[in-house]
Amino acid sequence: MDGAAVADEAAGAEAGVPDSEMKISVASGKGGTGKTFVSTSLALSIDKELVFLDLDVEEPNAHIFIKPEFHEENDVGIPVPRVDYERCDFCGVCQEVCAYNAIFAFPNTRKVVVFDELCKGCGACIVLCPQKALYEVPRPVGKMRHGRNGKIEFYDGKLNTGEINTTYMITHIQKQVKEANLVIVDSPPGTSCPMIQAIKGSDFVILVTEPTPFGLFDLSLAYEVVKKMGIPAGIVINRYGIGDDRVEKFAEERKIPILLKIPFSKEIARYYSEGIPIVQVEERWKEEFRSVFEKVNQILEGKNA
Amino acid sequence: MLEIAVVSGKGGTGKTSVTAAFATLAKSKVLADCDVDAPDLHLILKPEIKQTSEFYGMKRAYIRLDDCTWCGICREYCRFDAISEDYVVDPIACDGCELCYHLCPEKAIDLKPTLSGHWYVAKSRFGTFVYGMLEIGEENSGKLVTVIRKQGLFLAQKEGADYLLVDGPPGTGCPVNSTLSGLKYAFVVAEPTQSGLHDLGRIIDLMEHFSVYPLVIVNKFDLNESVSRKIEEYVKKRGATVLGKIPFDPAVTESMTQGLSVIEFGSSPASKAIEEIWRKFEKGLTATPL
Numbered sequence: 001m002d003g004a005a006v007a008d009e010a011a012g013a014e015a016g017v018p019d020s021e022m023k024i025s026v027a028s029g030k031g032g033t034g035k036t037f038v039s040t041s042l043a044l045s046i047d048k049e050l051v052f053l054d055l056d057v058e059e060p061n062a063h064i065f066i067k068p069e070f071h072e073e074n075d076v077g078i079p080v081p082r083v084d085y086e087r088c089d090f091c092g093v094c095q096e097v098c099a100y101n102a103i104f105a106f107p108n109t110r111k112v113v114v115f116d117e118l119c120k121g122c123g124a125c126i127v128l129c130p131q132k133a134l135y136e137v138p139r140p141v142g143k144m145r146h147g148r149n150g151k152i153e154f155y156d157g158k159l160n161t162g163e164i165n166t167t168y169m170i171t172h173i174q175k176q177v178k179e180a181n182l183v184i185v186d187s188p189p190g191t192s193c194p195m196i197q198a199i200k201g202s203d204f205v206i207l208v209t210e211p212t213p214f215g216l217f218d219l220s221l222a223y224e225v226v227k228k229m230g231i232p233a234g235i236v237i238n239r240y241g242i243g244d245d246r247v248e249k250f251a252e253e254r255k256i257p258i259l260l261k262i263p264f265s266k267e268i269a270r271y272y273s274e275g276i277p278i279v280q281v282e283e284r285w286k287e288e289f290r291s292v293f294e295k296v297n298q299i300l301e302g303k304n305a
Numbered sequence: 306m307l308e309i310a311v312v313s314g315k316g317g318t319g320k321t322s323v324t325a326a327f328a329t330l331a332k333s334k335v336l337a338d339c340d341v342d343a344p345d346l347h348l349i350l351k352p353e354i355k356q357t358s359e360f361y362g363m364k365r366a367y368i369r370l371d372d373c374t375w376c377g378i379c380r381e382y383c384r385f386d387a388i389s390e391d392y393v394v395d396p397i398a399c400d401g402c403e404l405c406y407h408l409c410p411e412k413a414i415d416l417k418p419t420l421s422g423h424w425y426v427a428k429s430r431f432g433t434f435v436y437g438m439l440e441i442g443e444e445n446s447g448k449l450v451t452v453i454r455k456q457g458l459f460l461a462q463k464e465g466a467d468y469l470l471v472d473g474p475p476g477t478g479c480p481v482n483s484t485l486s487g488l489k490y491a492f493v494v495a496e497p498t499q500s501g502l503h504d505l506g507r508i509i510d511l512m513e514h515f516s517v518y519p520l521v522i523v524n525k526f527d528l529n530e531s532v533s534r535k536i537e538e539y540v541k542k543r544g545a546t547v548l549g550k551i552p553f554d555p556a557v558t559e560s561m562t563q564g565l566s567v568i569e570f571g572s573s574p575a576s577k578a579i580e581e582i583w584r585k586f587e588k589g590l591t592a593t594p595l
Contacts, residue, residue, distance in 0.1 A: 031476070032317010036500065059316075120402060121384065123404060124402050192439055212561055225441050225442065228441060272500075274529065
């Protein structure tokens with residue numbers, strides 16, 4: 001490392017810019033509260049090299065706002081078993097050990113049937129087959145795309161219709177990121193496995209909610225998850241002004257910082273509906289989202305100090 | 306008896322508000338909430354729980370550390386990276402494949418079913434209501450959805466109800482598959498945004514896959530009338546029906562805040578639009594007998 005780089009690093013450390021990787025996830029219990037609005041606005045406001053992961057693989061929408069140029073699109077495959085009939089003696093061990101009822105051996109008709117869509121690719125039948133008569137082929141469960149727009153390196157995934165291997169797909173995309181100073185994740189909604197896998201390893205989670213009873217209830221579920229995982233969290237209230245003040249009271253009682261309140265406005269809704277990022281229309285919103293990023297940094301610094 | 310679900314693809318388009326409104330309008334029905342990840346219908350229904358049942362999902366691996374010799378075989382073979390360096394199984398990562406259980410030379414691994422959630426049979430002012438909720442971080446939501454639907458169907462038949470009205474989960478994944486399979490129709494609540502249009506396409510694909518006919522409702526259509534028109538054209542192109550459009554109306558959130566359906570809340574532009582949609586739906590049913 002030369003002198004200039006050392007100096008840069010020292011300056012960075014002074015200004016409170018973390019020099020190690022930082023991962024911020026944007027999540028919400030309830031769908032449609034504005035996760036994608038917040039995550040993409042944040043990414044487009046921070047003037048930094050960053051990696052954006054759209055892990056809402058059932059309904060990926062971040063690309064509409066980030067508008068990356070894609071240079072890679074690959075099938076994501078789960079390994080499923082196939083039979084080498086030269087070796088198979090129809091002993092039925094594969095059928096016995098499969099926890100998903102995805103493989104059946106019929107000694108009478110000398111056939112092994114695999115239900116690909118039930119297979120989770122765990123490898124149990126492959127490893128435990130006494131005759132080593134099974135091998136694996138990839139079965140596509142969806143597509144992963146990789147692209148870039150300016151300083152944003154972008155990944156997203158799209159599950160095939162009717163596909164249930166949501167968590168597998170999410171893990172696959174996460175594995176693509178080898179090195180990054182800053183990662184922003186658009187998480188799937190809910191509080192189940194896919195959401196937990198998506199926010200795993202985050203330094204901070206931004207919970208997006210709306211000030212309604214539904215918003216509050218789902219926020220309380222999502223907050224339980226991040227608390228259980230030990231990840232610090234902050235709240236962004238979207239469509240502020242509709243509903244009531246129970247979300248604010250909830251945040252106050254639990255001492256969860258409110259990072260931003262985005263007022264309900266037909267104008268914002270309209271830009272969103274057209275796929276136009278508000279931060280590219282109004283400088284004011286860019287500032288607001290930059291300040292969200294700064295607040296997150298300050299909170300994390302306070303935690304590390 | 307007709308089972309009909311309200312789904313959306315994209316979350317937050319107004320599924321539950323529409324379901325609650327339909328629940329007020331339908332004369333004889335049993336209600337079910339299949340959004341077991343983040344159920345909200347009970348916030349409007351304020352049900353009185355009559356019966357609570359436990360839901361056990363898949364079995365997961367537990368390592369008895371007393372018997373473990375740290376040989377590392379389980380860690381080496383686990384494809385879900387679910388076993389830590391100190392040989393503790395991460396219950397979230399563990400997919401219950403049981404491979405480690407079979408491989409462990411010390412037989413130090415047990416398989417235990419996990420309490421994955423609860424489901425409830427309840428009474429509400431709209432009638433019988435079945436709903437459930439997964440524990441945090443649990444999978445198998447599809448299985449719990451199936452349990453709730455089965456119970457709902459059973460009760461609807463027992464009561465001689467006209468409908469089993471189901472509030473569906475968002476997305477297009479496992480629990481949505483379980484909600485849609487075997488249905489004739491489902492209401493699809495769409496919003497006039499680019500994301501809404503994108504997700505509408507995905508849910509219609511899925512419904513085609515299951516041969517469920519989409520009855521599309523465009524919610525908050527006046528927030529972007531040009532995208533609303535695009536949605537109408539798109540739905541037509543896909544050979545489905547736009548049943549109606551609901552205007553943006555603060556009464557929807559206002560009624561939710563008070564724990565009422567928008568119909569109960571009183572006459573408003575949204576309530577009128579939903580009444581019209583329900584009337585059209587029931588008329589359609591009598592025109593084409595099921």
